Amino acid sequence: MTDTLTDTLTDTEVLNHWINGANHEGSSTRTAPVYNPARGIVAKQVRLASTADVDAAVASALAAFPVWRETSQAKRQTIMYNFRELLNARKGELADILTAEHGKVTADALGEIARGIEVVEFALGMPHLAKGEFSENVSTGVDVYTLRQPLGVVGIISPFNFPAMVPMWFYPIAIAAGNTVVLKPSEKDPSAANWMAELMMEAGLPAGVFNVIHGDKEAVDALLVHPDVQSISFVGSTPIAKYIFETASSHGKRVQALGGAKNHMLVLPDADLDLTADAAVNAGFGSAGERCMAISVVLAVEPVADDLIAKIAERMKGLRVGDGMRGCDMGPLITEAHRDKVASYIDLATTDGADVVVDGRGVEVDGEASGFWLGPTLFDKVSTESAVYQDEIFGPVLSVVRVESYEEGLDIINRGRYGNGTAIFTNDGGAGRRFQHEVQVGMVGINVPIPVPVAYHSFGGWKESAFGDAKAYGPAGIAFFTREKAVTSRWLDPSHGGINLGFPQSH
Structure with a gap:
């Protein structure tokens, strides 16, 4: 599942699991290093769960479910x-964790948290969002109505690139709807998950409702097949998303499995090239390109390519690369x-005939030389047959493909x-308007480079960017984390008419 290095416990700080409202060492002695990528050093170790540790987390969530399910909607919403209030007040702490373990700059970390808070605020509408429907007198004296009820224990497996936002796509809705949660964050930057779980308890959440289990493939597989886990939510690469979907669904679970991407920006000759160049740089190099919604390919409709590339390259010269704590x-x-791996595509681009307009290797950085640096990189005249075009590089690499027409x-x-x-x-x-109708992509921007939907719409792609038909958050999230029950009700009176063995019909 990952190529994580494992190690035995050392004197370095060790991040434990969070089970039943407390730190939990678990039974496994395996750990993985958690780096500060701006310094290139191991900052701490994180425990890697055994199957038994996953069982303990699920057992905690299962034990908490009956009480949490019966907790009033008003009490859940208060928590x-x-x-939400605590998160707004202390988001700077969380941003520092994201910057230290992921490497994204503080402004980007705060932006990630803000988009996660949107989903928390959406979940505050659960009393309205989870309402059923009522039809009176569908037959004489008979009413039909629907209820939305929680699933039980739900599993969430989140990626390294958004350690706060992506979990918040799922757990606020799941918890507000009455479910209990086991979250398995990325082992590369795991501390944000524990921080959020502890903050939820400070907000009043009962122990066991929100649990965090750290680990690698062993932990993931244990969640996917566990008989007491009712659903799996996942965001990550396409091969793993496909594996998650096939494995979990074959074990009878609901699955949200969102995969990889290769996002294109189509630039028409009438576009404002200054606006477009700004957007291409922002969407291509923000968070070092480690976003599933990053723009990685610019399709420049001639004759604009030369001018657009010059404007993009000029803006790239002004980018300050370095430690996210330093305002870079x-x-x-x-x-x-x-x-x-990302840097290897620069040589590959040259081999495949592309022009390397800006080479990010050897970039001057405002940070320690031991950090995992690669500067913004720009290719021109990229062939659609090249692996540079075909692969999801997931780094600060922007490719320009020249085309002759919109079509x-x-x-x-x-x-x-x-x-x-x-x-x-x-x-x-x-x-x-024609583009939004004809393009075969799940999320579309018109003069908007990163069209991530707001919290009250749903997030999800098409083709190999998503498996199954369950999107994230928004109305799709409400439907995913609840089960609908239809009730047909009749309160009899003395004139009910006696026995009739015929099939019920409307009258």
Whole structure:
């Protein structure tokens, strides 16, 4: 599942699991290093759960479920509101954790938290969102109504690139709806999960409702097949998303499995090239390109490519790369191995005939030389046959593919294996409307480079960017974390008419 290094316990700080409202060492002595990527050093170790440790987390959630399910909606909402207030007041603490373990700059970390808080605020509407429907007198004296009830214990497996926001896509809705949670965050930057779980308890959440289990493939597999886990929510790479979906669904679970991406920006000749260049740099290099909604390919409809590339390259010169705590624009990549993998595409681009306009290797940084650095990188004349185009590089690499027309650009997007996000830049309203109708992608931006839906709409892609049909948060999240029950009710009176063995009919 991952290529995580494992080690035995050392004198370094060790991050424990969070089970039943307390730190829990568990039975496993395996650990993995957690790096400060801006310094290139091991900052702490994180425990890697055994199957028995996962069982303990699920048992805690299962024991807490009956009481939490019967807790009034008003009480649940009070706790969620308290959590929202605490999170707003202390988001700087969480941002520092994200910067230290992921490497993203503080402004980006605060932005991630803000988008997560949107989902917390959406979940505050659960009394309205989870309401059923009522039909009176569908037959004489008969009413039909629906109820929405929680599933039970739900599992969440989240990625390294958004240690706070992606878990918040799921657990606020799940908990507000009456479920209990076992979260398995990425072992690369795990501390945010514990911090959020402790803050939820400070807000009044009972012990056992929100549990955090750390680990690698062993922990993931144990969650996927556990008989007491009712659903799995996952965000990550496409191969793992497919594995998660197939394994969990084959064990009878509901699954949200969101995979990888190769997001395109189609630039028409009438676009405002200054606005477009700003957007390409922001969407391509924010968070060092480690976003599933990052723009990684610019489809430049001729004759704009030369001008657009010059504007992008000029803006790249002004980017300050370095330690996120120092007010830089872009931080390091998550690990040394990932940095080296992303950097390898620069040589590959040259081999495949692309022009390397800006080479991010050897970038001057405001930080320690031992950090996992790679500067923003720009390729031109990239072939759609090259692995530089085909692969989800997941780093600060922006490729320009030159096309002759809107139709050619659209065809390239629609032939791609992914369908997560896309954008068009144009001043032509008709072209924008045509694009949103014709493009085969789940999330579309019109002069918006990162079209992540707000919390009251749902997030999810098409094709190999998602498996199954369950999207994240918004109305889809409410439906996912609740079960609908239909009740047909008749209160009899003395004139009910006696015995009738015929099939019931409306009258």
